[in-house]
Each structure stands twice: as C-alpha cells, then as structure tokens.
Amino acid sequence: MLTARRRVAALAAAALSGALLLTSCGDSDSGGSSDGKTLKLWHYEAPNSAMGQAWDAAIKEFKAKHPGVKVEFEAKGFEQIQKTAPMVLNSSDAPDLMEYNKGNATAGLLSKQGLLTDLGAEATKRGWDKKLSAGVRTTSLYDTDGVMGSGKWYGVPNYAEYTMVFYNKDLFAEHGIAEPKTFDELTAAMDKFVADGVTPLANAGAEYPAHQYLYQLALSKADRAWVDAYELYQGKTDFHDAAWTYAADTFADWVKKGYISKNSTSSKAEDAGVSFLQGKSPIFFSGSWWYGRFQDEAKFDWDTFLWPDSHLTLGSGGNLWVVPKGAKNKELAYDFIDITLSKQIQTLLGNKGGVPVAADTSAITDPKSKTLIDNFNTLAERDGLAFYPDWPVAGFYDVLVSETQKLMTGGAKPDDYLDALQEAYDKDVPKR
Template sequence: MLTTRSTTHTRGRRPRTLAAATSALTCVFALTSCGGGSDDDSGGGAKTLRLWHYEAANSAMGAAWNEAIKEFEAQHPGVKVKFEEKSFDQIQKTASMVLGSDDAPDLMEYNKGNATAGLLSKQGLLTDMTTEVTKRGWDKQLSPSITTTSRYSPAGTMGSGKWYGVPNYGEFLQAYYNKDLFKKYGIEIPTTFDELTSALAEFKKHGVTPLANSGAEYLAHQYVYQLALTKADRAWVDDYELKGKADFHDAAWTYAATTFADWVKKGYISKDTTSATAEKAGVSWLQQKAPIIFSGTWWFGRFEDEAKFDWSSGLFPGAALTPGSGGNLWVVPAKSKNKELAYEFIDITMSKKIQNLLGNKGGVPVAADASAIKDPKSQALIEDFNSLSDKNGLAYYPDWPVAGFYDTLVSQTQRLMTGSASPDQYLDALQAAYDKGASKG
C-alpha cells in the first residue's frame, strides 16, 4: 500500500557512487574497486564502522553527520568510521542484493516506506532494533507521526510492528511569504485561512498571481491535499495513508478539488503553470513573480541562500494537519559486523549537540532545542515542526498510499487545472486509481 515518495529525492539529493554487492555488479556499475569487504574487523586490527549515506557534504544533514563521525571517533578510540558516499538511485535498485551479501555496511541511510525499508525488513535484510530503541530512549524523542515510518509489520507494512529504522530529521510543507511584496501592496501576512483567501484576492486585484505552482510535479496536488487536510482529522489521514480506505467524494476531498479549481478560475494559480516543474515554481518565487509558494522545507536552505528580499515562512494558515513526515532512516543491515557500534553512532546523531547543529545548518531536527538555534528563520522552522510533531499533525504525502499514485495525481490535477476534468471527474479518476492500487496491497 504505502510507497516511498520518490519526488523527495529526485528534487533534492545529489547522486553519489554505490558499492556493489558482488564484483560483477561492481564492474557493471563502475561504482567502487572490486574486492570489497576488507574493512571488517575480523582480522584482529582496529575496528572499522562502515557507514553509507547519500547526503551532500554541504547539506544540513551532511554537515551534521560529518560532525557525528568526529564525535563518534573521539568517543571510541581505535575505531575508525569509513564513510562511503552512495547514490540514492543505485541503493534503491540494488539494496536487496547488496544487503544480502558480505559487502553489507554496518549502518546505512535508507528511504522510508513499504517499497523500501518495509520490503527489506520483510526480506530479513534489516536488524530489528526494537530493544535498542527502547533501551536508548529514541522512542521518547520521536512523535507517533514520525515513528510511523520506522515500524513495520511482518508483511512489511509501515505503521506498526518492530522498529527497523530511526529517523533523525524531519520535513514538512509550509507557506513561504515574500514580505516585501506583502508590504508593497499593503497586505498582511495571513494567520487564518480566511485571511489567506482575502490576501489571494487582494493580490489578484493588483494584477499579481499570488501562488507559485508546478502542475508537472508535486506542488499542484500538494495544494489539493493540504486543502483537504483543512477539513480532515487524524483518523481520515490514517484511513487514507495506512489502511487503504479513502472516499474521494467525501466532504474533505470534494472541498479540496472544488476550491483548487476555483482558485485556478480566479487566477490565484495560473493555468500557465500546468506544465511547470517544481524548479520553475521555486525560481518564480525567488524572482518575485509570486508572493507565496507552498512547498517543502527542502527549499528552506536554498531560499536562505538565494532570496534577495525579506521573507518568512509558516504553517499553512488554519490547518492542524499538514503534509510531512520524519526523514530517511538509519537502518542496521542484518549482516552488519558491528551492530553495537552502529547503535552508538545513531545515538550520537540523536544527541542535542548534533541535532542542534543540524538545525543551525537549516535542517529540521527531530530532537533539537529550538532555543539553541541561532538563525531566527531556522528557529521558527523548528518550532513549527515541533508543534506539528507534538500534536501528531504530520499527514505524510498524498502519493504515498498506493504504487504509481504520484503519476495519477500529477496528470489528473493537470486536467483539473485546464478544465478538461470537473472536480467530480477528477475525484472519480483518483478513486479508481487508488482502489486499484489498494486492492494489490
């Protein structure tokens, strides 16, 4: 049923190389030198913790994990961390083969979801970390909506069962506001949904299209999903995301589709963005062509670097639920040669020191002290995430429930934007695709 959200990685990750499971795979993909496995500790020498992750060195996560490596080695004299940069895409394609071989690392970053971490747990390739999680108190640091992606049933379905992964950062969607444009037109930053719709109307009166959008990728259908969430509760989210139970003609989905179509008709969202990419949407906001963009925290660092105007961000006005989740998982392969060391490394990444560093680099830590974050924007970002997490307000992503649903959401939301599908026809198409996918789960 649940699948990973591939859009997270195609938009933000930097490809790296992957060690192959066998010499044949190694040579085929030209990823590492042949003859791996020489770094285990079976020869009586200094121990080596082999660590794989795919975060760019200049990203918030990359910087935090680098510091964690230094901290780990300082606390474990005689143990070296051998960090190996990996490709998200290649790990996705070859993880089962690699982790089933003697070349498996001791600790690895891996994506959340039934089709990824859930599948590997079902195949017996990941270590059950339930005992370590409770012993080290990681479960106390993570909210229920974050831990959903950490636990998997014997069938590999997320949301319950044993712990096979630990996330130590998060992500969620938020509204980004160009404060200079709001000031120019004498409009207040909205704090309620009514204030948001009034602001959209005011901008349009001044000839400004208020919302940046991407019809060709995830932004458009995430607007729809967020609108549905304004009329939904936690049970609705769990039915849709985890149980394969969704009525696309209920009040929430009907309101969302109707409101989104109305916003396009009123010019709050331009029909010209029907074929626009997410990159184009982000750039249009940076170029001050739209005063608002509703998208993920993965834009935050870039906006800090590139925005040449005063801006702020915040949760979607009036919504108790918003799309988001815990980040990718630390998993310990079943064939890890140094499991205890792997647990201790995870523990360091969950420490306040590393979590606060992650926050100060523009990431979204799961266990930081908001007061320890120096940048006001980053501090507000973390406070918003903590607020969502504390109230179980992370509602995952609309394309997660069934395989292939992302493509359906993109194509059908494009039809809704162009008017080639009415809201009712749009919801019919979503229902048919969802039911077909859920029946295969």
C-alpha cells in the first residue's frame, strides 16, 4: 500500500475490466442463491506484476481442477475498491472472492460491519494457518472492534510485502554517486543530485508514497512499542513526540531542499512509479509490489536496499483474499484461495518478483528475486515490519493524503500537520 496501499496499487489496470471465462464443478456454500457454476473474482494487481501473473496461473489451475465452472474475473483499481467496497458488499453485486487491503481501517472495518465471511474453519481444514507465519498472519485476524492481530479469520494474505529504496544504478554512476550505505550517505546523494539539477525522489502527493516517506522517517526514530501503540492501540500515540516531530520537520525540509518536487502534490502513485521507470527520478521509496513490474519494464540497471539506519520499515502480509458475507459460491472461493497458496503458484510468484508466503524457496532462481526475498526475511527475523500509516482508523488514508499535500505546498507548518493528524486519530481511535 499502500495498502496502504496501497498504497498502493495504482498498478492495477482498471481498464482491463472484463471477464475470463473458465470452468469447474463445485457446489457453493451458503450466501444467497447459487448454482455452483460461476466464480466471480475481483483483484487489482497489474497484469505484469508478480501477483497478476501468479493469479493468472492460478485461474488456469482452477480451470483444470474445476471443469464446468465459469470464472468471471474483473480487474479493479485499488482506489475503486477502497471507496466502494462497503456499498458493493451490501448489494447483490458482491463478488465471491476479492482482493482487499489489510488493516484496521479497511478489512477490519468491513469485518466489524458484518460484511465478510469468517474463514477460520477453512483456514484450519485446509492448513492455511500452518502455511502463514505469525507476522504475516497478523492481518488475517480481527476482533469485534475490527482491530487486527486477534479474533476471527476474515482474510488470507496471498503474499508478503515491504518497502525499500529502489535506485537507478545507471543514473547514480552517471553522477558519480556510490550506493548509500547510511542515512547520511543517502542525504548526501540527494544533495548531489539536486546540485546537478535532478530531483532525486519519485513522489506522489495525491496518493502514496508522500505520507509513506514521512512515516518511514518517523520509524527510523521509533521502536516496536511505538508501533504497537499507534497501530494496535497498546498505549497512547502522541503526534508531537520525538519520532513524529522529526519526521514532519525533515519531510518539510526535504521539500525545501528540492529532494521532493512541489509539483508532485497532485501526482498519483502510478505517476511516481513511471517517473522512476522512465529514468527521470533516480530514487523511489516504495513497496515490493512494484518489483515485478520494474523487472519487466525498466530499461536501465537498478537495484534496491533497505532504508538505512532504521530497524523498522513499512510492511506486512500482503493484501487479503476476502470472501464477502453475501458471496454466492463460497466453496469455489475457498478452492481458489487454496490454489494461490500452493507451492507451485507461490514459487512462480517468487520468481516473478513477488514475496511469497508459502513457496519452495530453493526453487527461486532469479537473482533479483532472491535478494528481494532475503531482505524480507531479514526484516521478518528482526521484527522489522511496521505496517502502514493509514491503518489505525477508518478514513485516515484520506487525512494523511490531504494533510501531507498541505505540508508539501507550505500550506501547513509541521506543527499544524501533526495537530491535524492527532485530531483525526483521536476522534476515531477505538476505546480499548
């Protein structure tokens, strides 16, 4: 996401909306009238992304295992699903299975509203609970308040994700800049690009990653207790503490220094990714969901590194497969989820630039993909996944976007920005 995610997924080609007709034979579960002959599937992954390619392969596998069923697949945009999900899931147009953003403000909110199916029995029966590590599983479970980490299974992560610094090795070489190993070296590299007339950071203010840059800056001064207080309400969140204050001040300073273009205020995530792909921006801090696309489309030498001098970074289990409460063919949905978690599909995802949750890692042959997965394992082992800034409360994504835009334009000072976040957070944070 980012998301988040969402963050996150302006990658999706909503224009691809259409149907793939396939077949199977299964009976459906409860959830309205059903003939067991159609699986209605929505997701928002780009066709050439690792997830998009893996889910295409999963559809073919589903066809082989279910002769006789029609699969109606519709590609949706991330924002489209984010904004319309509650309304659609309350109607007769709900799909049988859809990808949805994880976290309290998204999947948690839908579970609290009674719009999602409890998948706990299927997770146990089909072994999903054994395939997913504890850290990845956090976003599957939601309590009666819609808070992640405990309660019932309302979603199944189909991959993992984390943020990293993508950098254009050719541009770095052209400007005589070595790969940064420390935060000071990163800022020195950005100073050199600015001096050479190049805006270093690909950015988008109308969606992510602008507020994700800011959250990462805060995380570099934070610890696990800070994250748990903010994301899981296990303590009080003070937006004027040292971490948030440093983040807001530093981000505003980066705009002044020219690391971030003020013209990117109205840009979307897709614009930021394309700016990096076209070789215009030497640095892009974003998520592993871009990795497969960059492998496929980039015409220059590029690489990645984890945000320097920070124990924590944004990341989690990936977006969720959720089964709407009113889905007409739930059993078919469960079968499809099962296929996406198979070693075959998960290994394909890993080789195409995704972060698998249930792959045969010895079968990952692509060197860049091995690095991607190794870095994720490094983060997971050090408990370094800190989720996303928009997760804690419903509607916080929009608050972060609009307030960070004001910080970029100078319409709000850092203190004003932090005041606005505190007010929006406190207003909607659940009483625990």
